[in-house]
Amino acid sequence: MTVLSIEGLSKTFDMHVLGDTRVTGLDDVSFDVHEGEFLAIVGESGSGKSSLLKCLYRTYDPTAGRVIYHDGDEEFDLASCGDRVVMGLRGDRIGYTSQFLDEIPRVPAVDVVARPLVEQGTAVEEAREQARGLLDALHVPAELWDAYPATFSGGERQRVNLAQALAPKPDLLLLDEPTSALDPETRQAAIDLLESYLDDETTVVGVFHNTDVVAQIADRVVTLDDGRLQSVVPVTEYDQEVSR
Ligand SMILES: Nc1ncnc2c1ncn2[C@@H]1O[C@H](COP(=O)(O)OP(=O)(O)OP(=O)(O)O)[C@@H](O)[C@H]1O
Ligand SMILES: [Mg+2]
Known part of the structure; x- marks a missing residue:
């Protein structure tokens, strides 16, 4: 089953400071994402x-194209639907972690992770217990659980961010280099958690630089080149490309 049908997606940036230069982010990209x-x-x-x-995730408004999100009998065009629809889909249906961590709230790490669970209706103490379990699985030291992420290292923040995105088990999870700041052992813990915590129906679209991670975790691989779609292949073929 198809979860996302991406059709002719383009994003250009008008750079007024550069004398109205136009920068291309994405150029006419089309592919499907399958459930699970x-x-x-x-x-x-x-x-x-x-x-x-x-x-x-509609952090950017696409310049052209459609992104049809299939959710049971419902369909939404994520490229053009209203902000209120977007906000309604975020959370337990579509989750996201950004590549660079944005502003960190002055909230203890455990509550950053517990918040989406509480919003889903889980009792606060139970949500905190689940949050501690996630932080532990990501090797965040217990003495940091009640501290503010503002003082955390890049890798510690990245793990809080990942735990928060995973916690509500969204149907579609968008991850932008979620393990880039982690050492090999912690990165493996993150991969293990992604594989064990999420349901089989969960669909993940993840940006990765590390080819070992891709080979280990991905089912299919989309390669972009200068904003254009270069290839969409099963990971077995991507593996061969890398090892050649
Ligand atoms: N908000 C923005 N304003 C202007 N240009 C942008 C903006 N976001 C992205 N771009 C441009 O779009 C192009 C693609 O950027 P993007 O961040 O998507 O690349 P990326 O593949 O994620 O790179 P990296 O691996 O370094 O994270 C770049 O030329 C970038 O300068
Ligand atoms: Mg990037």
């Missing part, structure tokens, strides 16, 4: 990977 798959997005720096994820 782990789809990796790869490509050189500046090829449009983050722009693609931001268009899917």
Whole structure:
């Protein structure tokens, strides 16, 4: 079953400061995302990977194209639906972690992670217990659980961010380089958690630089080149490309 049908998606940036220059982020990209798959997005720096994820989460308004999100009998065009529809889909239906951590609220780490669970209706103490379990699985030291992430290292923040996005088990999870700041052992813990915590029906679209991670976790691989779609292949074929 198809979860997302991406059709002719484009994003250009008008740079007024640069004398009205136009920068291309994404150029006429089309592909489908299947329910329950782990789809990796790869490509050189500046090829449009983050722009693609931001268009899917509607952090960016696409310039052209459609992103049809199939949710049971309902369909939404994420490229053009109203903000209120977007806000309604975010949370337990569509989750997202950004590549660079935005402003960190002055809230203890455990509550940052517990918040989406509480919003889903879980009792506060139970939500905190689940949040501690997630932080523990990501090797965040217990003495940090009640501290403010503002003082955390980049890798610690990244793990709080990932735990928060995973916690509500969204149907579609968009991850922008969720393990880039982690050492190999912690990165493996994150991959193990992604595989064990999420349901089989959960669809993940994740940007990754590390080819080992892609080979280990992805079902299919989308390669972008200068904002354009270069290829969509099963991970077995991507594996061969890398090892050649
Ligand atoms: N908000 C923005 N304003 C102007 N240009 C942008 C903006 N966001 C992205 N771009 C441009 O779009 C292109 C693609 O950027 P994007 O961040 O999507 O690349 P990326 O593949 O995620 O790169 P990286 O691997 O370095 O994270 C780049 O040329 C970038 O400068
Ligand atoms: Mg990026």
